[in-house]
Amino acid sequence: MDFTNARNGSRILDIATGTGKQAFAFAKKGYDVIGIDLSEDMLKVANKKNKYKNVRFEVADATNIPFEDKYFDVSCVFFALHDMPLTIREKVLQEMVRVTKPKGIIVIVDYALPKNKIGRFLIYHFVKSYESKYYPEFIKSDIRALIRKLGIKIEKECLVMRGAGIILKGNKNG
Numbered sequence: 001m002d003f004t005n006a007r008n009g010s011r012i013l014d015i016a017t018g019t020g021k022q023a024f025a026f027a028k029k030g031y032d033v034i035g036i037d038l039s040e041d042m043l044k045v046a047n048k049k050n051k052y053k054n055v056r057f058e059v060a061d062a063t064n065i066p067f068e069d070k071y072f073d074v075s076c077v078f079f080a081l082h083d084m085p086l087t088i089r090e091k092v093l094q095e096m097v098r099v100t101k102p103k104g105i106i107v108i109v110d111y112a113l114p115k116n117k118i119g120r121f122l123i124y125h126f127v128k129s130y131e132s133k134y135y136p137e138f139i140k141s142d143i144r145a146l147i148r149k150l151g152i153k154i155e156k157e158c159l160v161m162r163g164a165g166i167i168l169k170g171n172k173n174g
Ligand SMILES: C[S@@+](CC[C@H](N)C(=O)[O-])C[C@H]1O[C@@H](n2cnc3c(N)ncnc32)[C@H](O)[C@@H]1O
Pocket: 015, 016, 017, 018, 019, 020, 021, 022, 036, 037, 038, 039, 042, 060, 061, 062, 063, 077, 078, 079, 080, 083
């Protein structure tokens, strides 16, 4: 959230929000937040935990986001893209770009692999042992190339969790 560094008053979309952890972190800072997720059950938990007036949750498919073009200052997706086949992942990112204002912020957080060979081997096999069947394709794919193709300029990136995760912050090209 600090990495996002959004302006005060920003309208933020948290895609595939799950139980809303990230949405709450943004809400705590005073932003206007909407979290969407396909799963009603996840959102039931999110709604139960919600103690903020500036966050709300909606059941929605991220491949068809029910908001108009250029509605959000910031759109983000945390640890969800690796769970999707490439065609869906691409559609979700396209939708993310569509609903974000020109020059708006796009944040993607997901798995990565450390640079060193042993670390890569260990992390890959460990994560593969519990993650969805789409993880191997996701982790071998070029997420940076995909987001650039969709009109996002990568502004900043940061490896986290000893290289097993990455935060990518981009700008929607004007
Ligand atoms: C691993 S959870 C991540 C939750 C949350 N972002 C976090 O970091 O704690 C992945 C979430 O993606 C949601 N999801 C998967 N496909 C989706 C889609 N097409 N549209 C909206 N949500 C989706 C799932 O329901 C699930 O809640």
